[in-house]
Amino acid sequence: MASASIRASASLAQRVAVVTVAVTATHAFKHNVAEFTLCEGPSMMPTFHAQGDIVVVNHTVARGNADDVHVGDVVVAKSPTTPGGNVCKRIMAKEGSEVRIFSETGNTIRRRKGETPKTFVVPRGHVWLQGDNVNNSSDSREYGPVPVALLKGRVDYRVFPFAYYGAVERRIPISWVKAGFVDDERLDVVSA
Numbered sequence: 001m002a003s004a005s006i007r008a009s010a011s012l013a014q015r016v017a018v019v020t021v022a023v024t025a026t027h028a029f030k031h032n033v034a035e036f037t038l039c040e041g042p043s044m045m046p047t048f049h050a051q052g053d054i055v056v057v058n059h060t061v062a063r064g065n066a067d068d069v070h071v072g073d074v075v076v077a078k079s080p081t082t083p084g085g086n087v088c089k090r091i092m093a094k095e096g097s098e099v100r101i102f103s104e105t106g107n108t109i110r111r112r113k114g115e116t117p118k119t120f121v122v123p124r125g126h127v128w129l130q131g132d133n134v135n136n137s138s139d140s141r142e143y144g145p146v147p148v149a150l151l152k153g154r155v156d157y158r159v160f161p162f163a164y165y166g167a168v169e170r171r172i173p174i175s176w177v178k179a180g181f182v183d184d185e186r187l188d189v190v191s192a
Contacts, residue, residue, distance in 0.1 A: 037088070037155075040053075042136045043131030045132065048088070048158070049161070054160035055088070066094055066095060066125070069091055073091050073154050073155075074088065093122045095122050095123060096122065101120070126145035128146070
């Protein structure tokens with residue numbers, strides 16, 4: 001009878017150990033390697049759907065290191081304005097780059113003939129984040145450059161909706177070109 005009780009205790013201890021290891025490994029993977037995240041809202045349209053796309057965030061890059069990310073990469077960062085929130089935006093500029101912002105007219109930002117833009121130089125240790133949908137995005141144009149320390153990871157893949165499954169491109173959206181944020185579709189930010 002005692003040996004059955006000992007075996008039951010050992011079996012329970014093994015199960016607890018397996019569950020503990022599995023939970024610990026899952027937690028470590030999610031916070032250090034990659035995780036699934038929902039990117040929703042209109043700011044990244046047409047790249048992502050406003051209703052939300054499930055993406056893979058690669059935590060092995062971009063975590064507080066500006067050398068790991070490039071202009072045109074989509075990243076997830078801790079929200080600079082909403083405690084506990086995240087933002088999913090594209091990197092428009094990195095430290096030392098000059099960003100030109102033209103005046104706002106309603107929700108549209110466009111260049112006017114003869115207009116002098118506001119210029120910002122992205123400070124050391126920061127990036128300039130912007131939504132692909134320039135007419136409907138709360139981004140660095142509102143909250144300024146974002147500290148690299150707030151970057152959680154780079155968005156490498158979209159996994160849902162299945163019809164759009166695949167790698168997320170590093171590119172400059174044509175909407176940025178039309179709005180005058182960049183001179184052309186190359187990965188060059190407007191500079192002095």
